[in-house]
Each structure stands twice: as structure tokens, then as C-alpha cells.
Amino acid sequence: MAIATPFDPAARRGQLDITLPTRYAGTRRVTLRYELRGRAGAPLVLVAGGISANRHLGASAEFPESGWWDPQVGTGRALDPRRLRLLALDWLGADGSLDAPIDPADQGDAIAALLDALHEDRLDAFIGCSYGAVVGLQFAARHGDRLGRLVAVAGTHRAHPFASAWRALQRRAVALGALQCDEADGVVLARQLALLSYRTPAAYAARFGPARVVDGRVRVGAEDYLDHCAAGYAATTPPVAFLRLSESLDLQAVDPARITSPVTLVAVPGDLLVPLEDVHALAEGLRGETCLRLLDSIHGHDAFLKEHAAVSAILREALDDLVACDAAAVAA
Amino acid sequence: MAIATPFDPAARRGQLDITLPTRYAGTRRVTLRYELRGRAGAPLVLVAGGISANRHLGASAEFPESGWWDPQVGTGRALDPRRLRLLALDWLGADGSLDAPIDPADQGDAIAALLDALHEDRLDAFIGCSYGAVVGLQFAARHGDRLGRLVAVAGTHRAHPFASAWRALQRRAVALGALQCDEADGVVLARQLALLSYRTPAAYAARFGPARVVDGRVRVGAEDYLDHCAAGYAATTPPVAFLRLSESLDLQAVDPARITSPVTLVAVPGDLLVPLEDVHALAEGLRGETCLRLLDSIHGHDAFLKEHAAVSAILREALDDLVACDAAAVAA
Numbered sequence: 001m002a003i004a005t006p007f008d009p010a011a012r013r014g015q016l017d018i019t020l021p022t023r024y025a026g027t028r029r030v031t032l033r034y035e036l037r038g039r040a041g042a043p044l045v046l047v048a049g050g051i052s053a054n055r056h057l058g059a060s061a062e063f064p065e066s067g068w069w070d071p072q073v074g075t076g077r078a079l080d081p082r083r084l085r086l087l088a089l090d091w092l093g094a095d096g097s098l099d100a101p102i103d104p105a106d107q108g109d110a111i112a113a114l115l116d117a118l119h120e121d122r123l124d125a126f127i128g129c130s131y132g133a134v135v136g137l138q139f140a141a142r143h144g145d146r147l148g149r150l151v152a153v154a155g156t157h158r159a160h161p162f163a164s165a166w167r168a169l170q171r172r173a174v175a176l177g178a179l180q181c182d183e184a185d186g187v188v189l190a191r192q193l194a195l196l197s198y199r200t201p202a203a204y205a206a207r208f209g210p211a212r213v214v215d216g217r218v219r220v221g222a223e224d225y226l227d228h229c230a231a232g233y234a235a236t237t238p239p240v241a242f243l244r245l246s247e248s249l250d251l252q253a254v255d256p257a258r259i260t261s262p263v264t265l266v267a268v269p270g271d272l273l274v275p276l277e278d279v280h281a282l283a284e285g286l287r288g289e290t291c292l293r294l295l296d297s298i299h300g301h302d303a304f305l306k307e308h309a310a311v312s313a314i315l316r317e318a319l320d321d322l323v324a325c326d327a328a329a330v331a332a
Numbered sequence: 333m334a335i336a337t338p339f340d341p342a343a344r345r346g347q348l349d350i351t352l353p354t355r356y357a358g359t360r361r362v363t364l365r366y367e368l369r370g371r372a373g374a375p376l377v378l379v380a381g382g383i384s385a386n387r388h389l390g391a392s393a394e395f396p397e398s399g400w401w402d403p404q405v406g407t408g409r410a411l412d413p414r415r416l417r418l419l420a421l422d423w424l425g426a427d428g429s430l431d432a433p434i435d436p437a438d439q440g441d442a443i444a445a446l447l448d449a450l451h452e453d454r455l456d457a458f459i460g461c462s463y464g465a466v467v468g469l470q471f472a473a474r475h476g477d478r479l480g481r482l483v484a485v486a487g488t489h490r491a492h493p494f495a496s497a498w499r500a501l502q503r504r505a506v507a508l509g510a511l512q513c514d515e516a517d518g519v520v521l522a523r524q525l526a527l528l529s530y531r532t533p534a535a536y537a538a539r540f541g542p543a544r545v546v547d548g549r550v551r552v553g554a555e556d557y558l559d560h561c562a563a564g565y566a567a568t569t570p571p572v573a574f575l576r577l578s579e580s581l582d583l584q585a586v587d588p589a590r591i592t593s594p595v596t597l598v599a600v601p602g603d604l605l606v607p608l609e610d611v612h613a614l615a616e617g618l619r620g621e622t623c624l625r626l627l628d629s630i631h632g633h634d635a636f637l638k639e640h641a642a643v644s645a646i647l648r649e650a651l652d653d654l655v656a657c658d659a660a661a662v663a664a
């Protein structure tokens with residue numbers, strides 16, 4: 001039986017300059033920013049979200065602001081820092097300093113370099129959602145000897161051409177804004193288009209009412225929501241960071257046969273960006289123990305941020321061996 | 333048995349200035365442009381397409397350029413000018429001269445006014461696709477005493493909030509372009525976003541390959557297609573026309589219980605803009621004889637422009653009584 005240790009060690013942040021060979025930008029000196037939290041000696045789990053996520057997973061004593069995955073991270077939650085060491089990083093390129101195509105393989109290699117710098121041999125688990133799943137698959141393919149288990153939520157081995165087209169048009173919006181030296185407006189529109197792709201028609205129907213005429217223009221039910229959500233994003237996201245991380249999703253190409261680690265795949269049947277067929281194709285191609293969990297949700301691609309209980313149950317199950325083994329080791 | 337008459341009378345075009353009370357723009361003097369083609373005395377069928385369609389349905393001796401629905405219109409086709417009189421019009425607002433919200437009810441009333449001006453009591457059938465279906469439902473609700481049968485393809489009694497959000501962001505693209513006096517680029521992006529919504533992820537997967545890096549940027553498989561299709565549209569569509577007709581789709585609100593005419597509904601299960609649930613809700617609410625045909629197609633909303641044989645069969649079936657009755661009358 002797993003027994004929690006009673007303390008929750010301090011979260012700490014750091015940054016490391018590393019030399020990274022990249023696929024499209026040559027060998028670069030880059031800065032990696034990370035946050036690490038959890039009991040010393042506990043299993044090490046890297047947790048990665050979408051292109052807008054960052055190294056701050058959840059509120060802690062040291063960093064009390066909300067993280068991007070608070071419902072899953074914290075004492076008593078699926079990702080409990082009393083039982084696990086939780087590592088997260090800001091994506092390579094997230095600060096806008098790398099204005100070149102960023103292959104998701106580069107992100108996987110950056111994570112391996114981060115482990116080296118932290119003197120960690122391996123990750124007991126890599127939990128990735130959306131772009132995090134894309135990078136997790138790269139890490140599993142390229143550094144599988146350093147990985148215990150991958151949990152890949154809403155992401156696959158290839159970019160779907162429809163999702164890629166949707167993202168390419170988001171990048172066109174940024175370009176249209178940039179033409180007039182109004183990059184912020186371009187990023188706002190791009191983010192709104194991205195937000196649209198993250199949910200489902202059913203979710204919009206449940207939430208938003210009909211259009212109205214306001215000041216001689218038609219304003220639809222979702223516009224307040226889209227305005228609100230995109231404004232904050234554009235205010236804090238460098239256009240170059242958005243463009244290059246958006247592109248990176250479209251460069252995903254992993255041969256599933258290169259992955260031999262155990263993998264838990266989590267798919268949302270209504271996900272407009274990651275169709276279930278692609279997750280099935282991935283599951284069939286993987287070489288290691290594979291488990292596919294369906295997350296039935298009205299929220300589509302965003303389900304990992306909305307279906308707290310179901311996601312928690314999947315994470316607990318996927319990490320069960322890890323936590324149990326660790327508890328046994330601690331008890332031994 | 334229906335026997336075709338051997339001639340295909342001249343197509344003719346006309347335009348009429350009418351006085352039209354509108355919901356949001358007061359009573360206006362507007363110009364309606366129409367094309368009429370077919371055997372004198374044959375059943376009168378109005379045919380209407382999406383917001384980018386116009387009065388030219390198909391090539392004829394008089395107007396040999398391609399129309400927007402050539403596969404369905406012409407000798408031997410489902411809409412055969414030897415058997416039917418085919419009436420089509422440019423949408424109110426399509427010339428960009430009406431810069432105010434255009435309710436789809438206004439379009440229905442404009443069609444009634446056009447019938448008056450042409451001294452026609454009624455339409456034997458109204459065949460509408462996409463926006464044409466939206467307007468057809470308005471015509472059926474408001475002028476049902478002047479309608480034999482409605483065939484509504486890929487359009488319903490209400491705008492779906494997800495589709496509305498998608499369109500609202502297209503209008504934002506036009507606005508972003510207009511900010512820099514570059515409306516054409518805004519319309520291009522808006523049209524590309526619209527094109528994306530007209531197809532399905534499966535159609536993109538079947539057609540487009542992976543992304544490539546070109547000149548330091550990621551270019552996805554569908555970008556050539558989107559560029560090609562949108563350029564022509566932007567070159568010929570006034571931004572105001574796009575904006576106001578796009579808005580008009582979002583203003584759709586018809587009580588199905590007001591419709592007592594026979595209706596054939598045609599739904600595409602994968603249509604991202606018109607979910608099947610909404611078509612079912614419409615079918616349940618209609619008061620007259622109702623027939624629902626599913627058009628199973630990878631092409632989604634655009635199926636009416638792609639599934640020529642299946643659409644033809646549905647149209648022939650829907651118009652069967654009409655053509656048979658007319659043939660009987662001719663034979664009598």
C-alpha cells in the first residue's frame with residue numbers, strides 16, 4: 001500500500017544554458033527554464049502541456065500563483081509532490097528568442113539535456129498533453145532508454161493535415177497583423193482561432209446563445225468569451241514564440257515503431273485536432289506495452305484541462321506501479 | 333412517364349429595382365439581379381447556393397461560362413431546363429451596396445418581391461444549399477402559400493453557435509486587414525478560414541501531405557490549395573458583401589412550426605457547420621410532410637458541390653412529382 005510521506009518539499013526554479021544541436025537552426029546555445037517540486041528521492045515525472053503551457057504546473061508555497069494544471073497537481077491530487085518529483089519546463093522557443101523552425105525532436109533533446117544538467121539518469125514517467133504528448137513521443141523515440149512510461153494525452157506521432165491547415169491560418173493571422181505593425185491584434189485573432197479548435201461544436205451549443213445586432217454589427221454568442229481568453233494570451237506571448245511553437249506542432253513525424261517504452265494513450269473522441277483514427281494508428285504501431293484510454297468529453301481537445309476527475313483517474317492508474325514501487329522502496 | 337420537350341429556351345438575365353422593408357436597414361430601394369432559364373410554362377424552381385454563389389447556375393448557350401452548380405443543371409441533369417424553369421438570383425448585399433445587417437428573412441422577402449415583379453404567383457420548388465437553405469426556410473415560413481416544396485441542403489432554422497464563432501473570426505480577419513487598408517488580404521484569410529470549415533478532417537487527410545520547411549518557415553500540405561481557392565474569391569468579392577452575408581448566416585432564427593410546406597431536408601453527417609442534431613431538431617419541428625435524406629460524404633458541408641450523383645438522385649426524387657405532373661399536363 002502506498003503511504004504518503006508527510007512533507008511537500010519546496011518548489012524551486014532554475015535556468016540552464018545548454019548547447020543544443022537542432023534540426024533546422026544548427027547548434028545553438030539556448031536557455032532552459034524549469035521548475036522542480038517534490039520529495040527528494042521520489043520518482044521523477046516530467047509534466048508538459050500545450051504550446052501555451054509553461055514550467056509552473058500548480059500553486060505551491062513558494063510560487064502561489066495558479067499553474068496551468070492545478071486540478072491535477074498538489075497534495076492529495078494525482079500528481080502529488082509528496083510522492084513524486086514533478087519537473088516541468090518552459091518550451092524551447094517560448095521566450096521568442098529562437099526565430100527558426102523548432103522540430104519537436106529538438107524539444108525532446110532539450111529535455112534529455114536538461115536531465116543531464118540536473119544529473120538525472122532518467123524519467124520514471126513523462127506525462128504530456130497536446131504539444132506535450134507530441135514531444136513526449138519524440139522523447140520516447142529518441143531517448144527511450146531514459147524513460148519509464150509515457151502518458152500521451154491528445155497528441156500523436158503525426159500532425160493531422162486538417163489541424164495543420166487550421167494552425168497555418170492562425171499563423172497567417174499573425175502575419176496579417178505584422179504587416180501593419182500590429183502584431184498583438186494578429187496574435188489575438190490567432191489565439192481565438194486556436195481556442196475554437198480546442199473545443200467542440202456541442203460545447204459551444206451548450207454554452208453560447210444566439211447572435212445579436214450591436215451597433216450595426218452582428219455579434220455572436222461566443223465573441224465575449226473569445227475576446228476575454230485571447231487578450232491575456234496575446235499580452236504575454238511574443239508573436240515569434242506563438243509562430244514557432246505553432247509550426248512545431250506541424251513538424252511532428254515520429255515512427256511509432258521506434259517506441260518500445262510502455263505508453264498510455266489518452267484520446268478524446270470529439271477532438272477536432274487529434275482524430276481518434278490517428279490515435280488508433282499510433283496505438284497499433286507502438287512496440288511496447290500500450291494502453292488506450294478514451295476520455296469521453298464534450299470539451300474536445302481541451303478535455304485534459306476540463307475533465308478533472310476522469311483525467312485524475314487515468315493519471316493515477318498510469319502512475320500506480322510507480323507510486324506503489326516507490327512506496328515499497330521507502331517502506332523497505 | 334415524363335417526356336422531355338426537345339428545346340431548351342434561352343437563358344435570360346434581368347435586374348429589377350424594388351422597394352424592400354428590411355429588418356435592420358429600414359425600407360430600402362434595392363436592385364435584384366436574376367437569371368431565368370427553361371421551358372415556358374414548366375414548373376418554376378428557385379435554386380440558391382451559399383453566400384458565394386450567384387444567379388448563374390450553369391453554362392448555357394447564352395452564358396457559356398461555368399456556373400456554380402453545373403453538375404446539376406443542364407440538359408439531362410437533375411435540374412433540366414427542358415422540364416423546369418430555373419430561377420436564381422444574386423443575393424441581396426452581394427454587390428456590397430448594402431452595408432447593414434441583412435436578416436435572412438430579408439432575402440426571403442426579396443425573393444417574394446422578385447416573384448411579384450416577374451408576375452409569378454408561386455415557386456413550385458425552392459432548392460437551397462447552405463445559405464440558400466437558410467433563406468429557403470425563411471421563405472417557407474413567411475411565404476409558405478407561395479411554395480410547393482422546399483429542398484434544404486446543409487442548412488437549418490438556427491445558426492449553430494460554433495459555426496457562428498467560426499464565421500465571427502472570419503469577419504475579424506477582414507477587420508484586421510481593413511485596419512491597414514489591406515482589405516483584400518483580410519478577405520483572403522477570411523475565405524481560407526471559411527474553406528476550412530466547409531470540408532472535414534478526413535477529406536484533408538486524404539488529400540494533403542505533411543508539412544515542409546520552405547525558406548525558414550513551415551508550410552503545411554493544404555496551404556497551396558487554400559491560397560489558390562481564396563485568391564480568386566477575394567479578387568471578386570467586395571469586403572462589405574462578404575461581411576454582411578457572413579453575418580446574415582448568424583442571424584438565422586426560424587420557428588420550424590411556422591413551416592407547413594413539404595420539405596426535403598438533406599444533411600451531411602460530418603458537416604462541421606450544420607451538425608446533424610440541428611437537422612433532426614428541424615425535422616421534428618416542421619409541420620408539413622418532411623423527408624430527411626442523409627448524404628454520407630467525406631466532403632462535409634461542401635458535399636452538395638462534390639457528391640454529384642447522390643445529390644442528383646435526391647433532387648430527382650424531390651422533384652419527381654413536379655416533373656411527372658407537368659409531363660402529364662403537357663401530355664393532356
